[in-house]
Amino acid sequence: MPARDASSSWLRRARSAAALLRVRELAFTLRRCPFCGITIVLRLRRDELGIRCLRCGASAVHLSLGWTLRRHVPRLHDRDACELSARGPLSRYLRAQARSAALSEYRADLAPGSVRDDVRCEDVQHLTYADASFDLVTHTEVMEHVPDDLRAFTELHRVLRPGGIMLFTVPLRVTEKTLERAMLRNGAVVTLIAPMYHTDPLRGGSGILVFRDYGGDIVARLLAAGFDRAWIQTPPAGAVPWGYGRAVVCAVRA
Numbered sequence: 482m483p484a485r486d487a488s489s490s491w492l493r494r495a496r497s498a499a500a501l502l503r504v505r506e507l508a509f510t511l512r513r514c515p516f517c518g519i520t521i522v523l524r525l526r527r528d529e530l531g532i533r534c535l536r537c538g539a540s541a542v543h544l545s546l547g548w549t550l551r552r553h554v555p556r557l558h559d560r561d562a563c564e565l566s567a568r569g570p571l572s573r574y575l576r577a578q579a580r581s582a583a584l585s586e587y588r589a590d591l592a593p594g595s596v597r598d599d600v601r602c603e604d605v606q607h608l609t610y611a612d613a614s615f616d617l618v619t620h621t622e623v624m625e626h627v628p629d630d631l632r633a634f635t636e637l638h639r640v641l642r643p644g645g646i647m648l649f650t651v652p653l654r655v656t657e658k659t660l661e662r663a664m665l666r667n668g669a670v671v672t673l674i675a676p677m678y679h680t681d682p683l684r685g686g687s688g689i690l691v692f693r694d695y696g697g698d699i700v701a702r703l704l705a706a707g708f709d710r711a712w713i714q715t716p717p718a719g720a721v722p723w724g725y726g727r728a729v730v731c732a733v734r735a
């Protein structure tokens with residue numbers, strides 16, 4: 482990473498940490514981060530959003546996915562990876578450790594496959610990658626914002642090679658059924674219940690619409706999209722301190 486990018490990334494992390502900080506809830510502990518090794522993990526406040534690796538900035542979601550990656554994907558240096566974001570600790574780790582890393586962001590105003598500011602644009606419902614391009618696909622907190630998730634899962638299955646694995650996180654209530662919050666009808670968003678938005682660092686403003694709250698039936702959705710095996714993996718106790726470990730969804734193409 483060029484020095485200026487590194488310093489602006491550090492500054493961005495420091496700003497976001499300052500915004501989250503509640504001084505009376507601040508705590509820290511020595512841990513091994515799956516991306517950067519022995520580190521201090523900070524709790525900036527008492528919720529999942531307040532967890533950060535001091536060295537690489539990994540969140541509770543990233544730490545959970547990183548541990549699952551280390552467990553299920555040996556020999557990363559022999560694998561071609563696809564990650565649906567172009568920034569953050571997971572993207573940096575894949576760029577440094579995998580044989581190749583195709584990183585992208587979704588931009589509604591750009592055609593899939595086009596590039597702006599060195600970042601490739603991809604729509605997970607219409608990927609421009611060739612069939613069987615990758616051994617590993619990862620994404621975090623994306624699929625709940627995708628209107629047609631079955632189409633997206635089918636696309637992600639298409640770009641995986643036989644034997645490839647997909648690891649991802651979504652907000653997940655394992656014991657419940659998926660709750661559809663919104664859908665697209667003739668190209669227009671129709672909300673089925675009160676709309677919910679998540680903030681998005683790329684877009685800022687009012688946030689990005691949540692199309693559904695996933696439940697344990699996400700496994701059945703993945704099998705319906707063509708995956709041969711899918712399961713929900715809980716990271717080991719201690720992988721993420723203070724009990725903020727996040728379930729990671731895993732799916733394999735045979």
Ligand SMILES: [Zn+2]
Pocket residue numbers: 514515516517518520534535536537538539
């Ligand atoms: Zn780290």
